[in-house]
Amino acid sequence: MNEVLKQPRKVYVTRTVEFNAAHRLYNPDLSKDDNREIYGKCSNANGHGHNYELEITVSGTVDRTTGFLLDMKELKEVLEKEIIDRFDHKHLNLDVEELRNTVPSTEVLAITIWDILTVALQRYTNNGITLHEVTIHETRKNSVRYLGE
Amino acid sequence: MNEVLKQPRKVYVTRTVEFNAAHRLYNPDLSKDDNREIYGKCSNANGHGHNYELEITVSGTVDRTTGFLLDMKELKEVLEKEIIDRFDHKHLNLDVEELRNTVPSTEVLAITIWDILTVALQRYTNNGITLHEVTIHETRKNSVRYLGE
Amino acid sequence: MNEVLKQPRKVYVTRTVEFNAAHRLYNPDLSKDDNREIYGKCSNANGHGHNYELEITVSGTVDRTTGFLLDMKELKEVLEKEIIDRFDHKHLNLDVEELRNTVPSTEVLAITIWDILTVALQRYTNNGITLHEVTIHETRKNSVRYLGE
Amino acid sequence: MNEVLKQPRKVYVTRTVEFNAAHRLYNPDLSKDDNREIYGKCSNANGHGHNYELEITVSGTVDRTTGFLLDMKELKEVLEKEIIDRFDHKHLNLDVEELRNTVPSTEVLAITIWDILTVALQRYTNNGITLHEVTIHETRKNSVRYLGE
Amino acid sequence: MNEVLKQPRKVYVTRTVEFNAAHRLYNPDLSKDDNREIYGKCSNANGHGHNYELEITVSGTVDRTTGFLLDMKELKEVLEKEIIDRFDHKHLNLDVEELRNTVPSTEVLAITIWDILTVALQRYTNNGITLHEVTIHETRKNSVRYLGE
């Protein structure tokens, strides 16, 4: 089976999940005026929200027996536990431990998710599979990619 | 010009706008348990949020001179003032006068927007043009339509 | 709460689900040539498949206490049991009892799903809520709507 | 076969096609100022363009033998000949006979396509199948529906 | 003409095609239990199916005379012959020579398409143009990229 995999083949597998969350962009270290200047209507005191679309890409060599890079059921469980349970239907500033003391911009969110998944995937996935990219689409017009650089 | 419009032609014109807002589904008239039972994680105390995609459909007879149902610039201004300014980057429960004392479900939101636009379009648009439909997509999976029934 | 609902308001709520299935368009009552003529490459003996995107629309009066037309958790359970369990990752011709002795075209599939849900929603949903529309997108280019007519 | 079709079932089948065209909104019966006022940057002398996404919906009773409303290959041929050949990679004002002496707004385009297809489908399709709806998406934000009213 | 191309410019051109196919994930070298464990409902004996969306990216220096990287008509013909004719409306396990003796996972499919196109594009395209990336979206949530590594 899977002759095509006799030589090692490196693939990039992307799983997309969505979570719906509120957030507020506001830095208490700055003046009210600076906050309004920098964050505009994103600094609205009661917050606003988004349907965040998150693309997680892992890479590595395809397993010759299964034809898979990794067990997608396991990856789904990791994302359910680490991403959905933590961020979905939450207020990012108030309900998420890892975002305390941050301005939860899309940039900060992408990096935080990278840091969380780097640890989580270490425990769950086999050797050779690494987190390659975290991309978040905040709206259809704005997105941020982080590659661990 | 526009021979095709010699006979009256009724069209439906749809304009799509997006706004990003936080909300919380919680009815203070009900017990905590009932709220948790009915609204589940949507009742999270600090709220969550969405990219709401709103489709506004107006209908009427095409103008023979312009080839338009209505002046789209005017409709855009109405939607900017009545929808974007009111709902975008807001917390629906706390920042929107018209949603005070409601559970801002997608259903209630669609009906409220219908009521607002029925008044607003009365002032702006010419005779014969009526609001036909308000559709809100809360996520890619859930949407609500209201037709004034 | 929910003053806006003091008068009855009829809304249409749409839930979208996806299932991935194989099928073959072939009518054993017809000759091989007729099958090839009518169904073309859709009659391929070993079948082909689709990501079916299904939109289920129910309509009725919004509940004044909850602000919902219906309990979406319940609707999701019905769709999970009646649609996903029955059609997802199946061969429509071979694995689905309700499609035995049919040509599982998108038209037949939409009607069959209507018939299934009419019964299923009778058991689950409260009075006044009716199935309004079943729409299936077979590809980005082809879709079929059935309204029970 | 197709027991489910023993009773007549009315369905709506939608086919989506895309064409890429240039156009200019300008009414020579009006003054330059009026044109600028009404059409804004859409009146740019050299024109601009769009990827028009066109949804054609036909309705009727499903055929009991084939399980189809109509032969999709035939509908595709009609749309290829009547829509793609006529509008794709054309300048709507200058290259399309049927749009001479019109302001090719999305409204006028939808109505013109309805008129063309009403004739074309009369010749090609069997009795009982009627054109139900023509919808054009000019951009992701603007669309027009015409139902022959 | 095309002063901007006086210096060599390397671009990446992506063409997207779709094919609809059935498949089954099952490895006969493994036990029934292992298959059920690894492939879950994807191992359903009669198969299931997908609308596969395939993005082919080629890269190279833009031709100074034409302004094109390559003749898109030619690329379309290659993809028609090598991809559509081979995979569309087929059962991947049973109808496709190149996938015999494989588990046709998205990973294996992406690699197989890369191998096919590497040969096919060698014959058709001019020097300097290379296959850069093959991406397959199996569903809206899962995709695999292969870059020849």
Place this chain on the structure above:
Amino acid sequence: MNEVLKQPRKVYVTRTVEFNAAHRLYNPDLSKDDNREIYGKCSNANGHGHNYELEITVSGTVDRTTGFLLDMKELKEVLEKEIIDRFDHKHLNLDVEELRNTVPSTEVLAITIWDILTVALQRYTNNGITLHEVTIHETRKNSVRYLGE
């Protein structure tokens, strides 16, 4: 605030804008026959048009105080001035200075936009932020990426 940014983090921020333009693919240095051969119906004398979807990606280190790579309001202003004002509702061959004497293919357009933005972003953005990628989707099927190589 923003402990996560204590170490420098490089992100890629993408902003998507759309413009609607007409164009014609025709090289006056070539014969009529060569033009027809190379550009097919894209060489139609009166032009055709597209909804161009443009993705601009900039990269750099996230600012520790703001949590942003850059001020999105400023980037939007640059894109409004340099892209929308220049290309939207224009005929690319006739109305755009920078495309004079070019065949405005998607390749040439992507490179031209790169050249324009490289200059424009030099003036507006802070040190360390560089233009990373320009991607244009001409249709849902064709896109071109340019990375300054």
